[in-house]
Amino acid sequence: RKEVEQDPGPFNVPEGATVAFNCTYSNSASQSFFWYRQDCRKEPKLLMSVYSSGNEDGRFTAQLNRASQYISLLIRDSKLSDSATYLCVVARGGGSYIPTFGRGTSLIVHP
Amino acid sequence: GAGVSQSPSNKVTEKGKDVELRCDPISGHTALYWYRQSLGQGLEFLIYFQGNSAPDKSGLPSDRFSAERTGGSVSTLTIQRTQQEDSAVYLCASSPDRGSSLHFGNGTRLTVT
Numbered sequence: 001r002k003e004v005e006q007d008p009g010p011f012n013v014p015e016g017a018t019v020a021f022n023c024t025y026s027n028s029a030s031q032s033f034f035w036y037r038q039d040c041r042k043e044p045k046l047l048m049s050v051y052s053s054g055n056e057d058g059r060f061t062a063q064l065n066r067a068s069q070y071i072s073l074l075i076r077d078s079k080l081s082d083s084a085t086y087l088c089v090v091a092r093g094g095g096s097y098i099p100t101f102g103r104g105t106s107l108i109v110h111p
Numbered sequence: 112g113a114g115v116s117q118s119p120s121n122k123v124t125e126k127g128k129d130v131e132l133r134c135d136p137i138s139g140h141t142a143l144y145w146y147r148q149s150l151g152q153g154l155e156f157l158i159y160f161q162g163n164s165a166p167d168k169s170g171l172p173s174d175r176f177s178a179e180r181t182g183g184s185v186s187t188l189t190i191q192r193t194q195q196e197d198s199a200v201y202l203c204a205s206s207p208d209r210g211s212s213l214h215f216g217n218g219t220r221l222t223v224t
Contacts, residue, residue, distance in 0.1 A: 031210075032210055034212055042217075043202060043215035043216060043217055043218055044154070044202075044213075044215055045215070046212045046213070046214075049212065087153070087154070091210075096159055096161070096167040096169075097142070097159075097161070097209045097210060098144075098156055098159055098167065098170075099144075099156075099213060100156065101146070101153050101154040102153060103152065103153035104153060
């Protein structure tokens with residue numbers, strides 16, 4: 001089982017739609033969680049950190065379920081500019097702090 | 112302020128040649144990472160430097176790969192006797208401290224012919 005797993009998609013949605021991505025992780029000792037966004041042929045950029053209580057940043061909401069070991073990202077009122085690949089990132093505590101990236105979920109928002 | 116800088120942005124080399132990739136992290140960032148991303152694949156961890164500690168080399172795929180970080184700042188990733196399967200985008204990232212998010216450079220696209 002991969003350490004971080006995501007549905008690769010693509011998710012193809014119309015503008016204005018709400019879309020949700022899930023990500024599962026295998027290591028229960030994981031302590032830090034993030035969502036990154038990667039545009040085609042560009043470097044990944046931090047979208048948001050994920051906190052235990054859940055957190056929101058504008059149209060984006062992230063949630064963490066430690067018991068089930070999954071993280072979610074909800075995007076409301078999708079924009080064309082949201083089209084990108086969304087990477088789930090998990091890092092363990094203790095020893096080396098090494099973020100592990102999922103392969104990403106592709107989102108295409110169309111007019 | 113300046114972000115993470117990587118050079119060269121593109122490198123084409125013949126199989127069997129050695130290559131050096133350079134990363135200038137954000138000033139003051141103590142953590143530095145190298146990842147690589149093959150076409151259509153996720154990011155694969157290679158090596159991690161944290162302050163003056165010994166680097167975590169657990170992700171290096173073979174002994175042809177090595178990296179160093181001089182003076183706690185600039186890092187160089189060296190690939191010896193390159194193979195075609197080494198073709199990928201090599202991404203460097205830095206972080207202000209342990210536990211913070213990563214700031215990536217634009218990457219070096221390596222093509223081995």
